[in-house]
Amino acid sequence: MGRLKDFFSKQDQQKLEEGIAKTKSSFLSRLGKVVVGKTKIDEDFLDELESILIQADVGVETTLKIINLLENRTAKEKYLGFNDLVKMLREEISKLLDQNKKEGKEIINNNKPHVVMVVGVNGVGKTTTIGKLAYQFKSQGKKIILGAADTFRAGAIDQLQIWSDRAGVQLIRQEMGSDPASVAFDTLQAATRQGADIVFIDTAGRLHNKINLMNELSKVKRVMAKVIPDAPHEVMLVLDGSTGQNAFEQAKQFTAATDVTSLAITKLDGTAKGGVLLGISDQFQIPVKYIGVGEGIEDLQDFNPQLFTQILFS
Numbered sequence: 673m674g675r676l677k678d679f680f681s682k683q684d685q686q687k688l689e690e691g692i693a694k695t696k697s698s699f700l701s702r703l704g705k706v707v708v709g710k711t712k713i714d715e716d717f718l719d720e721l722e723s724i725l726i727q728a729d730v731g732v733e734t735t736l737k738i739i740n741l742l743e744n745r746t747a748k749e750k751y752l753g754f755n756d757l758v759k760m761l762r763e764e765i766s767k768l769l770d771q772n773k774k775e776g777k778e779i780i781n782n783n784k785p786h787v788v789m790v791v792g793v794n795g796v797g798k799t800t801t802i803g804k805l806a807y808q809f810k811s812q813g814k815k816i817i818l819g820a821a822d823t824f825r826a827g828a829i830d831q832l833q834i835w836s837d838r839a840g841v842q843l844i845r846q847e848m849g850s851d852p853a854s855v856a857f858d859t860l861q862a863a864t865r866q867g868a869d870i871v872f873i874d875t876a877g878r879l880h881n882k883i884n885l886m887n888e889l890s891k892v893k894r895v896m897a898k899v900i901p902d903a904p905h906e907v908m909l910v911l912d913g914s915t916g917q918n919a920f921e922q923a924k925q926f927t928a929a930t931d932v933t934s935l936a937i938t939k940l941d942g943t944a945k946g947g948v949l950l951g952i953s954d955q956f957q958i959p960v961k962y963i964g965v966g967e968g969i970e971d972l973q974d975f976n977p978q979l980f981t982q983i984l985f986s
Contacts, residue, residue, distance in 0.1 A: 684973060689983050691965025695946030696984050699728050700758075707754040713746045728944075729916040731951030738764060762985040768954050769977035785817070785868040787860065787896065787903040791889065791926055792910035794825055794877040797938035797964060801910050802872045803835025804972040805962070810839050814869040819859030820845040821852040821892060822876045832874055838969070842866075852876060852888065853895035860899035873904065886929040893930070908961065910936045911952065914943035923952050932956075936972070938964035946984075 706720045718739055725735040741764045792798040799822070806816045818836050820843055822828040829845050836843035844859040856873050863871045875892060878885065896903040909932045911919040919937075926932055935958050937949045953960045960975045 685979065685983075687965055687971060688973060688979065691941040691963070691971070692946050692980070692984060694942075694944040695728065695940070698944035699724065699947070699984070702727070703758070704754060707757060713742070713757075718743065725947065728947030729951060730947035731920060731955055734768070734951045734954040737768070737954065758985050762981050765950060766977055766981040769950060769960070769981065783902070783905050785860075785863040785871045785900070786905050787863075787871045787873065787900060788906045788908055789873045789875060789889075789892065789896070789904040790908050790910060791875050791930065791932070792877055793922055796877070796910050796912040796915075796922075798877060798910040799828065799831050799835060799874060801936050801938060801962070801964065801972060802832065802874055803839055804969055806836065806841045806872060807839035807969050808972070809870055810841055815867065816841040817859060817863045817866070817868045817871050818843045819855050819871065819873040821855040821859075822874045823848055823850045823852050823855060824876045824878060828874070853892045856892050857895045857899060860896055860903060864899060885925065889930045906934060907932050908934045908936055909958070910938060911948075913937045913940045913946060913948050913964075916945050916948055919948050920952060920955070923956055927956050927958070932958055934959055934961040936960075936962040936964070941965050
């Protein structure tokens with residue numbers, strides 16, 4: 673599936689700046705206080721930096737990786753002050769994000785229709801993300817079909833119907849309580865028949881236990897493959913960026929249950945802990961594809977690692 677945009681307009685960049693303002697303000701102010709008066713990187717300084725990164729919900733493993741990268745780099749480069757440290761941090765974090773983007777299972781859209789199974793727990797913005805993507809791709813002239821395979825949560829089907837109406841795309845649905853795999857089957861049949869470009873399949877966000885989740889998602893995938901042999905072509909996990917360590921746990925559960933190929937991190941505008949984006953992408957080696965920086969229908973952006981880190985450290 674192609675990128676939403678190959679470049680960021682000034683409006684997109686401004687929205688991104690506003691969307692990660694809380695994370696930026698919190699992170700840089702803490703960093704500034706630690707750096708004041710320092711003339712070199714010592715053990716105490718690294719301990720304080722480690723604490724700042726963990727408080728930003730970067731996660732322990734990724735934090736230690738960044739600290740080690742910084743130690744190795746400053747052993748070769750003279751540390752002069754705050755601006756030098758910020759530059760080093762920005763470059764190392766940008767490299768990590770860019771590496772995950774390149775090493776992740778990027779999808780080349782040679783498929784028609786291109787089938788995306790969207791997973792995530794209730795409340796993370798999964799249905800909203802599907803609606804926003806449908807709207808944006810429809811605006812590019814793509815034919816989009818949605819499948820309401822989250823048949824267990826009260827209101828989930830109606831919520832997706834509202835988004836499909838808003839985006840002006842077709843929704844394939846059944847009654848609440850129906851078999852999710854049956855909905856997915858009907859959706860792919862309709863998409864094949866109508867020559868759709870992209871299909872988004874919404875799935876139930878229940879996490880009763882890993883086995884139930886695995887069985888349910890595996891069944892949906894098996895049934896889809898009966899209609900289109902290599903479907904789904906992409907499994908997108910939606911996570912709420914404001915939930916910090918809960919997002920890590922959800923990523924752990926879903927990556928164990930199914931082959932997640934991309935991430936959408938929502939609600940970054942409402943949190944000072946946007947570091948979760950870096951930690952999850954690095955720890956699970958899955959590329960972040962989209963980020964949510966506002967409630968508007970156009971506020972789901974294609975993730976640009978270089979621009980993100982540039983704004984975060986500017």
